[in-house]
Amino acid sequence: MTSDPRETIAACATAAGTGGVAIVRVSGPAALVIASAVTGVDAEAWGDRRLVRVAIVDRAGRRLDDGLAVAMRGPRSFTGEDVVELHVHGGAINVGIVMGAVVSAGARLAEPGEFTRRALEAGKVTVAEAEAMLAVVSAPSSRAWVLAQDQLGGALARVVTAQRAAAATVLAELEARVDFPEEGLAPADVGALGGELERLAAAAATLERSFATGRVLGDGVVVAVVGAVNAGKSALVNALVGAERVLVADEPGTTRDYVEVRTVWDGVAVTLVDTAGERAAVADVERRGIALGRARAARADLRLHVLGPGDSIPAEAGVAAAGGGELRVASKGDLGWVTPAGMLVTSAVTGQGIQELRRELIAFVGLADDAEAGSAVLLTERQRAAAELARRGFQAGAAGRLSGAPLELVAVDVRSAATALASLEGDEVGEDVLDQLFARFCIGK
Ligand SMILES: Nc1nc2c(ncn2[C@@H]2O[C@H](COP(=O)(O)OP(=O)(O)OP(=O)(O)O)[C@@H](O)[C@H]2O)c(=O)[nH]1
Ligand SMILES: [Mg+2]
Structure with missing residues (x-):
């Protein structure tokens, strides 16, 4: 498996289960577009590596959760691509709902280790x-x-x-x-x-x-x-x-x-x-x-x-x-x-x-x-x-x-x-x- 860099991948980066905060990580060319879709605001305006307060919304704009978001633009990111992290509430159901919104906005579920694999392919890690x-x-x-x-x-x-x-x-x-x-x-x-x-x-x-x-x-x-x-x-x-x-x-x-x-x-x-x-x-x-x-x-x-x-x-x-x-x-x-x-x-x-x-x-x-x-x-x-x-x-x-x-x-x-x-x-x-x-x-x- 090589990781097709045209695809934008997403996964929960924190451990599964009940927890205060979970981090949903999105990486790839559509990361910012997807972030805009699931927050209902223009993610291009977030700047680079700055936490912003966001709501997570569905396609109809109904509130699903809220939290913080950060955009890290490629090539200055872990994977070398545009990366967005959504810091949302923890819990398996909540994370599943947020992930569902991210996937319906165009991301694909990441394979195990795929973020690191992209970092490797971008020469960020050996x-x-x-x-x-x-x-x-x-x-x-x-x-x-x-x-x-x-x-x-x-x-x-x-x-x-x-x-x-x-x-x-x-x-x-x-x-x-x-x-x-x-x-x-x-x-x-x-x-x-x-x-x-x-x-x-x-x-x-x-x-x-x-x-x-x-x-x-x-x-x-x-x-x-x-x-x-x-x-x-x-x-x-x-x-x-x-x-x-x-x-x-x-x-x-x-x-x-x-x-x-x-x-x-x-x-x-x-x-x-x-x-x-x-x-x-x-x-x-x-x-x-x-x-x-x-x-x-x-x-x-x-x-x-x-x-x-x-x-x-x-x-x-x-x-x-x-x-x-x-x-x-x-x-x-x-x-x-x-x-x-x-x-x-x-x-x-x-x-x-x-x-x-x-x-x-x-x-x-x-x-x-x-x-x-x-x-x-x-x-x-x-x-x-x-x-x-x-x-x-x-x-x-x-x-x-x-x-x-x-x-x-x-x-x-x-x-x-x-x-x-x-x-x-x-x-x-x-x-x-x-x-x-x-x-x-x-x-x-
Ligand atoms: N006095 C004394 N008795 C011991 C000691 N260790 C184990 N025994 C006794 O020896 C008997 C067997 O102990 P186990 O630990 O069950 O022996 P085992 O080797 O696991 O036996 P199996 O699972 O049947 O193969 C028990 O009655 C224990 O109480 C010890 O250090 N001193
Ligand atoms: Mg025994």
């Missing part, structure tokens, strides 16, 4: 900035928000711009020597070029690794709590979230369907998945519950394997979680049983080990406590893949340089790395990538 905006509005925790705002504030752009400039310098040197070999190249420069390429490869690798933090903070950490029936999994989940969220009972097989409980620890969003305890189940429905839990655990960032008194310790971890890890803890420490050596001991009754376990779970997924404020962090898999391509290109270039490969070939590697860096910011990315990105936006953004 793809990486659009990704940062999405990360800001969908941040599940305060740390995810800090990270997203850092990138929106330019942390990633600064690093990528510097790397692109350095790559361009290397490329210019290489190409000069390819085109004018007789000019001669001092041997020291050859070494310096290789060193510079290695430095660029290392910088791209650092960016690539930063996605571990970006992903975990953006998506939140998913921890599947697994183990034998009656191990104390559900009691541990309740203790970890500090509230009675799931059923705990003497009866083995209490948890049937898996249950997801969301919480936030130290600014990190965590989803705990309580699963049905493992045993050679008799009833078909319990077997199905266990299978569902296993499948969910396989998609988690890590498995928290709970071992109670009498449970045997498996030599190997079970199905690996998507993140690859399994952390084992002993439960019911208050019963004074002989817990396995070296294992963190917890108790849902006394609270023993609960705070330590929260910390271990966060540390286990590789989240540094104090990721440097304002540092460049990749937020999407698309960005990570681009950083990987850049790293590979620089590495190949450095290796070629050091092994004395022809400069033309080294230049090809460096050029591919530079192209990857450009695509990281969003230059020349394909329609399919944009479609995927904007599908994740909400309508009105």
